[in-house]
Structures are given as structure tokens and as C-alpha cells.
Amino acid sequence: MHTPIKPARKARIGLYSVGLQAYWEQFPGLRERLIEYGVFIEKKMAQWAEVFNYGLVDTEAEGRKAGEWLNANNVDLVFCHAATYSTSSTVLPVHQACKTPVVFLNLQPTERIDYERTTTGEWLAHCGACPVPEFANVFNRARMPFRVLNGLLGLDYTPAISLTNEKTNDRPEAIRAWREIEEWIRAASVPRTLKTSRFGFLGNTYSGMLDMYSDFTMIQAQTGLHVEVVEMCDLDRMMKGVTPQEVKQKLEEVRDMFQISGDSPSDPIARKPTDEQLEWSCRVAAAQERLVREYDLDALSYYYHGAPGGEYEKLQGGFIVGHSLLTARGIPCSGEGDLKTALAMKICDILGTGGSFCEVVVTDYVDGTILLGHDGPFHIAISAGKPVLRGMGLYHGKQGTGVSVEAKVKTGPITTLNVTQTGDGKLKLIISEAESTDGPIMRIGNTQTPVKFKMHPDDYMAKWFAEAPTHHCAMSIGHNGSLFAKVGELMEMNCVTIDG
Incomplete structure (x- = not known):
């Protein structure tokens, strides 16, 4: 009965994950694991928007490419997934090229690491909070606005490579984080629709x-x-x-x-x-x-x-x-x-x-x-x-x-x-x-x-x-x-x- 005469436009959402290139040879499987997290985020966001996932950005040169790619896809909002430690020199070029508003996602995959079994490689898959202060400092000094969203990743399974439980979709920290993500995406549909x-x-x-x-x-x-x-x-x-x-x-x-x-x-x-x-x-x-x-x-x-x-x-x-x-x-x-x-x-x-x-x-x-x-x-x-x-x-x-x-x-x-x-x-x-x-x-x-x-x-x-x-x-x-x-x-x- 209330079918819209002109439906609202879905937001176009940019997404990329960050890491440090030096880690990939040192810790086999880490790169693929972080990419898998990014794909999970992409699929979940796709409920509410068109999602453009660049993938992993791990050098400043790759950051410049990512920024141009996001521009080419005319995105309304960009989510930067802090998947592990990354230098701020990797992230800043993305947003110097793409001026779209950015939200940093600090989404830890587990509610608690297994302290007795955890290796350095395992820890690096869970240390997304580590680079965020650095990003915040650099963006502030560059006079570029940013937002940070903290919580749990909310997987409904545990990857085979993991040494701890990563099924956190029922945790309040995951529910709250995804509610905030959904709000940002829905909010981004407003300027997208109004502009046309x-x-x-x-x-x-x-x-x-x-x-x-x-x-x-x-x-x-x-x-x-x-x-x-x-x-x-x-x-x-x-x-x-x-x-x-x-x-x-x-x-x-x-x-x-x-x-x-x-x-x-x-x-x-x-x-x-x-x-x-x-x-x-x-x-x-x-x-x-x-x-x-x-x-x-x-x-x-x-x-x-x-x-x-x-x-x-x-x-x-x-x-x-x-x-x-x-x-x-x-x-x-x-x-x-x-x-x-x-x-x-x-x-x-x-x-x-x-x-x-x-x-x-x-x-x-x-x-x-x-x-x-x-x-x-x-x-x-x-x-x-x-x-x-x-x-x-x-x-x-x-x-x-x-x-x-x-x-x-x-x-x-x-x-x-x-x-x-x-x-x-x-x-x-x-x-x-x-x-x-x-x-x-x-x-x-x-x-x-x-x-x-x-x-x-x-x-x-x-x-x-x-x-x-x-x-x-x-x-x-x-x-x-x-x-x-x-x-x-x-x-x-x-x-x-x-x-x-």
C-alpha cells in the first residue's frame, strides 16, 4: 500500500583494511586471515548499502591507489578497518586523495585471547586498537575529521587458524558496534539521496x-x-x-x-x-x-x-x-x-x-x-x-x-x-x-x-x-x-x- 513512488538511494560505502607489509613473510597466514575479516565486514555491510571493498592496504603507495579507487567509485563514506598494526603513513594518503568522511573500525575478533597459547602472529590478528591512536594523532594534525568505532567483530564462526574463540556475534560489544555501523551507513544514504x-x-x-x-x-x-x-x-x-x-x-x-x-x-x-x-x-x-x-x-x-x-x-x-x-x-x-x-x-x-x-x-x-x-x-x-x-x-x-x-x-x-x-x-x-x-x-x-x-x-x-x-x-x-x-x-x- 505504501510502495514509494521514488525509493531512497542506498549509500555507496568504501571499505579497506590496513596492515604492515613486513608482517606477511614473518607470519604465514596472517595476511589471508585479515582479508577474510574484511570480506566478513563487507558482506554484513551489504545489507544496507552498495559496498566497495578495496581490500588490504599495507604501504603508502597502496594507500594512494586505494584513495583514487574510492574516488572513482564515488563513495559517500569510508570505513577503515584497523585489522592489525599499520603505520599512519599507509592510511593518510588514502584520505588525502579521497576526502569522503572516514570512520575507523577497531573491531577485535575475540573477546579474550588465549594467554597460554597465543603466539606473536596470533596476537597481531587481534591488535587492531594498536595503530588507532597514531591515526587519530596524524589526522588531527592534518586537520582531517575522523570518527572511531570500537567493539567486537561479531563473527558467527571461528576461523581454523585461530587459537581462541572468535564467535562473538551475540556479545553486547559486537551488537552495539554493528548497530553503530548500520546507523552510519543509513545516515550516509541521506546526503546521497538529497544530492539527486x-x-x-x-x-x-x-x-x-x-x-x-x-x-x-x-x-x-x-x-x-x-x-x-x-x-x-x-x-x-x-x-x-x-x-x-x-x-x-x-x-x-x-x-x-x-x-x-x-x-x-x-x-x-x-x-x-x-x-x-x-x-x-x-x-x-x-x-x-x-x-x-x-x-x-x-x-x-x-x-x-x-x-x-x-x-x-x-x-x-x-x-x-x-x-x-x-x-x-x-x-x-x-x-x-x-x-x-x-x-x-x-x-x-x-x-x-x-x-x-x-x-x-x-x-x-x-x-x-x-x-x-x-x-x-x-x-x-x-x-x-x-x-x-x-x-x-x-x-x-x-x-x-x-x-x-x-x-x-x-x-x-x-x-x-x-x-x-x-x-x-x-x-x-x-x-x-x-x-x-x-x-x-x-x-x-x-x-x-x-x-x-x-x-x-x-x-x-x-x-x-x-x-x-x-x-x-x-x-x-x-x-x-x-x-x-x-x-x-x-x-x-x-x-x-x-x-x-
Whole structure:
């Protein structure tokens, strides 16, 4: 049901292992053993990415070759496996040639060597930590950023050459290390995907919302994505080509994905959608999908108030259902012309964590929660049950009438991601982990999720507001703080995590 219209791109990951050429004649079998470890790492990484394994690098000349080879394969991130001791002069040339971010892997094959039986050759197969301080020192002096990941290799067998147990895949040190590796790889898919993405900007930004105004050149310069400006007349042109079969198909999607509401028990402007409202929303939804396909869009930010009683006012009144359907299929749609939050939603979507359009709705001081939501598109894939469609007599603060989505995100761990812009024009990520609860929500045709942060609502809001956020954010499912922080690091964005 939620098959992406344009799937996210897998990261291209570079990998190589390092050693010292002088060892190979001195310790027969050591070189082959280390290559075997590298192949194991390659196969495990291939679950999440395209992996380009250069193999063993053991001299500075080989390092230069490896760097050029990694460049030729256009990798997004490089893992250097510290398989045994190696001089830093072997490693530095790799990254002088290939400027891609690097993570050093200090993954020991065994949890404990056999002290009574271990030979020098056996020890050298387990001393990957030995050269890492040297690498760190040299990279620091060369002003080249690096990261180090420590833990166990996580083999599910013991090589015949080994003198100790190397089956460590169930050890927490291996599980933790591979979780971190997976996060780095998934995070690398974000810049890979954004660099080839086309974000539609339809209409304009809601007048006066100064926090949301963005410089398209700044956005492209810092993310690589292209902003395609599309017009309401483009969407109107799509509407003229919509067939009855397309409308019928959208109606079937809507009835499958949504619960059609009765009248709201509390709000006179939130009513049961009429057949005419549903049919119009589905006709607009078909046109919206046509627009996305014609302009090859990966996300869309939109807002258009329209002249009272005009054709475009009626057209924009049918936006929310179709944009929710698109969001569920990998084309995040942000309302009110908030391009930065479209970016936040796309990051969440690339990572497979949802990304629903939110702002602060109200605080519940009894439950200690903050309700987050909006009257705009909702990410159906992370809904607690079927979202409800309500007919709206009016959209507050906007022109027109139509159908809106009433829903909340499923109960459990969530993470909000806010993309804001600082005074010097830099994009900045603000990350908050929390829990969505099963608390009550209003029946007014808006999405709302009661969220319990790790601190009192007042304390949380004080910290959040102090970071000067854009007032919208994306809500994702799961605790994704470290994952989002890695995205920020790879994209060279300032990143702040609000933690209690």
C-alpha cells in the first residue's frame, strides 16, 4: 500500500583494511586471515548499502591507489578497518586523495585471547586498537575529521587458524558496534539521496511566517537538493487530464487507508465529509500525483490561499488528503510553504522512520505531555490505527473548505527533527527523543499526538525555544537521536540534541 513512488538511494560505502607489509613473510597466514575479516565486514555491510571493498592496504603507495579507487567509485563514506598494526603513513594518503568522511573500525575478533597459547602472529590478528591512536594523532594534525568505532567483530564462526574463540556475534560489544555501523551507513544514504532530489515549491510561504522563509540557493548549497518552483496553473493543468478511473482508484485508496468520520461531537466546523468533498479531494489527489510524476519530485512544500471564491481557492481546499497519500509513499509534503520542514520530513522518510508534519498544539499539564500536530498532511504509515477524515467548514487562518486528517502517531518511542536556519544562514538540526502516549486528543480534524518528553513540558519548551527553531518539525517513530546526529555530521550541519 505504501510502495514509494521514488525509493531512497542506498549509500555507496568504501571499505579497506590496513596492515604492515613486513608482517606477511614473518607470519604465514596472517595476511589471508585479515582479508577474510574484511570480506566478513563487507558482506554484513551489504545489507544496507552498495559496498566497495578495496581490500588490504599495507604501504603508502597502496594507500594512494586505494584513495583514487574510492574516488572513482564515488563513495559517500569510508570505513577503515584497523585489522592489525599499520603505520599512519599507509592510511593518510588514502584520505588525502579521497576526502569522503572516514570512520575507523577497531573491531577485535575475540573477546579474550588465549594467554597460554597465543603466539606473536596470533596476537597481531587481534591488535587492531594498536595503530588507532597514531591515526587519530596524524589526522588531527592534518586537520582531517575522523570518527572511531570500537567493539567486537561479531563473527558467527571461528576461523581454523585461530587459537581462541572468535564467535562473538551475540556479545553486547559486537551488537552495539554493528548497530553503530548500520546507523552510519543509513545516515550516509541521506546526503546521497538529497544530492539527486527535486523538491517542489508550490505557491508561496504563508504570509508573515518569517521563520519559514528560506533562500533556495542556500538550501541547495548546503544539501545538494534542487528546488523546482511549480505553479497552481501547473496543478490545474494536471486536473484537466484526470480520468474517472484515476478518481475511482483514489477513492478506493482513501476508503482503505482512512476512517470516514461522522460529525465531530464538539466542533461545529468539523463534519462528516460529503460525497462531493471526498470526490473533489480524490480528483485533486490524482492531479497531485500527476504533478509529482511529471516534475519528478521527491518532496513538496506548498501553500496557496487563493482569492475568495476563485478556482484556485477551491483547488487548494482539496490538498490535504492527496498530500497525505503522497507523504505515505515517500514524497513528504509540508504545508504553509515550510521548505525546511519538508527537508526534515524527507530525512526521516529516507531513514524509514516516518516524518509527520507537526507544531505545538497545546500543553496538557495533568498528563505532563505536549500535543504536537497540524491541520496539514499526516504520515499515514506511522498512524495509531486508521486516520479519520473530517469535512471542514473552514481551515483556521486560511481560505476555503475541504477534507482534513485527524490522527495521532502510534504509541511508543518517537523523535522530533527540526530543521532551522541560524542568523549566519546555516541550516541546523534540533533533535528531541520522547514517548508518544495514548492520551486524549481533540476531535477537530487536526492531527495531534500527546508527547511526553524527558523533562517537564515547561523545561522542555524553554530549552527548545532557546535553540531558535522553525516552529514546525517532523515527528518520526523510534528513538533516532544518534542516527539523526550522524546525518548532521555527514552533512556538516550544526546539530543540537535536547535531552533531559
